[in-house]
Every structure is written in structure tokens, then in C-alpha cells.
Amino acid sequence: MTIKVKKNLVSEAKYSLKCPNHMDAEYITIHNTANDASAANEISYMIGNTSSTSFHFAVDDKEVRQGIPTNRNAWHTGDGKNGTGNRKSIGVEICYSKSGGAKYKAAEKLAIKFVAQLLKERGWGINRVRKHQDWNGKYCPHRILSEGRWDEVKAAIEAELKSLGGKTSSSKKKTSYALPSGIYKVKSPMMKGASVTQIQKALAALYFYPDKGAKNNGIDGVYGPKTANAVKRFQSVSGLTADGIYGPKTKAKLEEFLK
Numbered sequence: 001m002t003i004k005v006k007k008n009l010v011s012e013a014k015y016s017l018k019c020p021n022h023m024d025a026e027y028i029t030i031h032n033t034a035n036d037a038s039a040a041n042e043i044s045y046m047i048g049n050t051s052s053t054s055f056h057f058a059v060d061d062k063e064v065r066q067g068i069p070t071n072r073n074a075w076h077t078g079d080g081k082n083g084t085g086n087r088k089s090i091g092v093e094i095c096y097s098k099s100g101g102a103k104y105k106a107a108e109k110l111a112i113k114f115v116a117q118l119l120k121e122r123g124w125g126i127n128r129v130r131k132h133q134d135w136n137g138k139y140c141p142h143r144i145l146s147e148g149r150w151d152e153v154k155a156a157i158e159a160e161l162k163s164l165g166g167k168t169s170s171s172k173k174k175t176s177y178a179l180p181s182g183i184y185k186v187k188s189p190m191m192k193g194a195s196v197t198q199i200q201k202a203l204a205a206l207y208f209y210p211d212k213g214a215k216n217n218g219i220d221g222v223y224g225p226k227t228a229n230a231v232k233r234f235q236s237v238s239g240l241t242a243d244g245i246y247g248p249k250t251k252a253k254l255e256e257f258l259k
């Protein structure tokens with residue numbers, strides 16, 4: 001289903017302030033607004049104020065709003081007037097990131113779908129997606145970064161792009177995993193062994209690490225709370241019931257995403 005964009009474009013009289021240059025975009029940059037305003041309010045505030053700061057799209061839990069045409073540059077990445085971020089990337093702000101919660105989650109979900117749609121329209125792969133931080137070091141998208149979920153968000157965009165029939169990079173997904181057919185969940189004593197390792201490795205290959213940064217990213221062959229949490233996060237972005245229990249449906253989804 002195509003996401004419709006509601007346009008509230010900046011007036012041409014303000015092009016010199018907000019979007020002075022023609023742009024042939026090469027990237028999409030993801031931001032968090034660090035605010036609790038709706039997409040409509042973010043855009044109307046941005047196009048109406050006298051600051052040069054600008055961005056193309058704002059996404060909330062209900063809709064996508066556009067304020068700057070995608071063939072004009074916007075000032076959203078802090079890398080200077082000739083910076084690649086500012087001059088070659090489309091800025092997407094995800095709303096409600098200040099307080100987070102369900103509204104933010106829904107906004108992020110819609111943004112993931114919308115970014116995938118932009119990639120598909122342009123014939124681009126996930127390698128075109130950047131976070132604001134990549135351009136000038138700013139801690140943005142702050143909520144995604146503080147929750148350690150950037151790789152996960154990218155994986156979710158890529159999965160969505162794949163479901164739209166878009167271009168995907170299958171570079172690190174060629175390994176096949178001997179995923180078990182049983183039910184795995186947290187119980188006492190913990191379930192452990194080579195089959196749990198396979199589940200963990202498959203999750204890690206899709207960036208859902210049991211314990212990112214820990215030894216071997218937490219791949220230890222034990223189905224504990226951290227593995228259940230990784231399963232839960234994977235289930236949540238792949239449309240399954242997020243219960244942290246590995247079973248046939250999760251197995252099938254993992255296999256689909258790993259193809």
C-alpha cells in the first residue's frame with residue numbers, strides 16, 4: 001500500500017532561506033525531532049519560521065508531511081553549505097522522539113515504511129540511508145541511537161524494501177542456518193545447545209543481537225532473556241506476535257529475511 005504524502009510546501013519566496021539550491025539527491029537522512037509535535041506542526045513551523053533550518057519530510061504516527069520539494073536542498077545535517085548531507089540528502093524527521101512511547105513507535109514504523117518506499121521509487125538500496133550523525137557527528141536520531149537500534153531500524157527498512165520488491169544487498173546473508181523446528185523460550189533450567197546457537201546467529205546476521213557489544217555479541221547457545229528479547233524485537237518488525245518465543249512462525253520469518 002502506497003503511503004500518501006500530504007504536502008505543505010514552503011513558498012517560493014522563502015527558497016533562498018530554506019532550500020536555495022537545486023538537488024539531485026543521492027541519500028536519505030534519518031532524524032528524530034527531539035520534540036513532541038505532530039508532523040503537520042513540525043512542517044508548518046519549519047516553513048513559517050525565519051531560521052534556515054529545513055527538512056523535506058516529517059513523519060508521525062498517522063501521516064507523512066512534506067515541506068520542501070525533493071529536488072531542492074534542505075539545511076538539516078549541519079555539515080555546511082556545501083556538505084553532502086545538506087546538498088545531496090533528503091531529510092526525514094521522525095516525530096514524538098522526545099517522550100517516546102507508543103506514538104513514537106508508531107511514527108518510527110511509518111517512517112520505516114516511508115523510507116523503504118522512497119528507496120523503491122528511486123531504485124536505491126539500503127546503502128543510501130544515513131543517520132544525521134554520519135554527516136556531522138550530531139547525536140541524532142537521538143532516540144534510535146540511545147536505544148542502540150540503528151542497525152535494527154536499517155534492517156527493518158531493508159526488509160520492507162524487500163517486501164516492496166526493491167533492491168536489496170544480500171552480501172552478508174548468504175550463509176544458511178540450520179534453524180531448529182521446535183519451540184524455544186525462556187524457562188528453568190534454560191534451554192541450551194547448538195540449535196540455540198543457530199537461532200542466535202541467524203538473529204545476529206539480521207542485526208538483532210542477543211547482547212550487542214558483549215563477548216561474541218551474546219551468541220552463547222543459551223536461550224535466556226537477552227535472546228528472547230532479540231527474538232521479540234525481530235518479531236515486532238516482521239509483523240509477528242512479539243512474545244519472545246521462537247517457534248515455526250519465527251523460524252519461517254527468519255528464513256525469509258535471510259534469503
Ligand SMILES: [Zn+2]
Nearest residue numbers: 031032132140
Ligand atoms: Zn537530526
